[in-house]
Amino acid sequence: MNPPQKPSPSPPDKSKVRQQEIDAETAxxxxxxxxxxxxxxxPRSHIYRLIRSGQVRVNSxxxxxxxxxxxxxxxRVPPVASKPVTxxxxxxxxxxxxxxxxIFEDSRLLVIDKPSGLAVHGxxxxxxxxxxxxxxxxxxxxxxxxxxxxxxxxxGVLLIAKRRSALRVLHELLREGRIDKQYLALVKGRxxxxxxxxxxxxxxxxxxxxxxxxxxxxxxxxxxxxxxxxRYGKTASLLEVxxxxxxxxxxxxxxxxxxxxxxxxxxYGDEDFNTYLKTFxxxxxxxxxxxxxxxxxxxxxxxxxxxxxxxxLRAALTALEVKNQSAPADRRxxx
Numbered sequence: 001m002n003p004p005q006k007p008s009p010s011p012p013d014k015s016k017v018r019q020q021e022i023d024a025e026t027a028x029x030x031x032x033x034x035x036x037x038x039x040x041x042x043p044r045s046h047i048y049r050l051i052r053s054g055q056v057r058v059n060s061x062x063x064x065x066x067x068x069x070x071x072x073x074x075x076r077v078p079p080v081a082s083k084p085v086t087x088x089x090x091x092x093x094x095x096x097x098x099x100x101x102x103i104f105e106d107s108r109l110l111v112i113d114k115p116s117g118l119a120v121h122g123x124x125x126x127x128x129x130x131x132x133x134x135x136x137x138x139x140x141x142x143x144x145x146x147x148x149x150x151x152x153x154x155x156g157v158l159l160i161a162k163r164r165s166a167l168r169v170l171h172e173l174l175r176e177g178r179i180d181k182q183y184l185a186l187v188k189g190r191x192x193x194x195x196x197x198x199x200x201x202x203x204x205x206x207x208x209x210x211x212x213x214x215x216x217x218x219x220x221x222x223x224x225x226x227x228x229x230x231r232y233g234k235t236a237s238l239l240e241v242x243x244x245x246x247x248x249x250x251x252x253x254x255x256x257x258x259x260x261x262x263x264x265x266x267x268y269g270d271e272d273f274n275t276y277l278k279t280f281x282x283x284x285x286x287x288x289x290x291x292x293x294x295x296x297x298x299x300x301x302x303x304x305x306x307x308x309x310x311x312x313l314r315a316a317l318t319a320l321e322v323k324n325q326s327a328p329a330d331r332r333x334x335x
Contacts, residue, residue: 022073025143028168031058032065033145034075042080050078098133103305108166109159110134110144111292113307116155116284120146134160143167148174148246153264156183156289156307169297174246179294183241183251184229184309186286186317187260188273191237195227198254202247212267213249215257222247224254230317233324236263236277238317240290251287262287280323282316 026034035047035056050056051065055078058067069075104111114120114130121129131146138144147159147170161167173179203219205212223244230238237260241251252268255261261269263277264285277286291306309317 016079018077020075020077022069022071022075024071025164027069027071027073027164028171029069029164030065031056031063031067031069031075034069035077038075038077039080046080050080095133095137098130099137103157103307108161108163109303110138110141110162111305112158112160114150114155114158114289116153116310119152120149120158130158131160138162147171150289151249151252151285151287153285154183154287154289155310155313157292157305158289159292159305173294173297177244179292181243181246181289182291183243184288184290184313185226185239185241185251185255186236186263186277186282186313187239187255188236188263188270189260190231190234191226191228191239191260193228195225196258198224198226198258200254200257202250202253204248210267211248213247213253215253220247221245222250222254224251226255226258232320235324236320252285277316277320280316280319281312283312286313286316288313 020038022034031051032044032047035050036042036044039047047056048065051063054062055076057063057076058069058073060074060076098112101113101115102110103113112130112134119129121131131144135141135144141162143162143164145161145164145167147161147167150156150158159170161170170179200215200222201217201219202213202222203216205214225242225244227240227242228237229240232238243250249268252262252265256265256268261273262285263269264274264282265287266274266285269285274282288309289307290309291304293302293304295302
């Protein structure tokens, strides 16, 4: 005779106030992000209204959305009406294609070589982003979360935490600048020095729903180091870029700030230069997250991952080099 099976725990009743205690695995998460998981299907804007109005409380007190939860905290989660959450769907060949781009995976971390054109997460105009597709691929990984972001047009190494504890560690390392992130970028013109450090604060504004970033003394600190790898006459330069901070559009804005916009950048770039580089086969922004490296704090274990330059960018460089070598000296320049 088979022993009686324990009934599966029933889902929490969202029609009533809940007092939820934060465990060690969840500790360190921001309140707004925690509520997005606890109240699936509720728009982010509504969650912010709940926090601002005091309906959400931590240890009986009001806190702001960015408050980081600690183990043992008790969060008051108010009753809300939400639409049923339907898992996103994707064509099997699309999922297989994304599976092939997995660089590394263990119990804590998933690393992919994100292609250009794929948003890291879905939004109002994007039904399925990278994180949603990965959740379909890894249905048992309940805590799959982006550790950081890449612009939609940027390709390369993207870190995804598989556990809350790993996400907390990665966020701490990022805040402290202890993750070494290296990018490859093609920029307009001849880069003047072997290495240039740009320390220019950035501020973000929303224009028609889109992020617009500019250098501003009142902005958040942002540091980028640009190092020349190759020069293509006076036309363009291939750079390796290390960023000590991870501000929105940081590399693109810093490069433009010093007069050498990133090739193919349709927001901060040079339109004539972008049009000219299309003759070399460059059809998108030339910015690639080449590598990341860090040490897990609790063990000192080193971790690194890298993604090679994509074929389309390598082909553009080859065409640019051939053109530059064969053209007369007075023609080796962009319009």
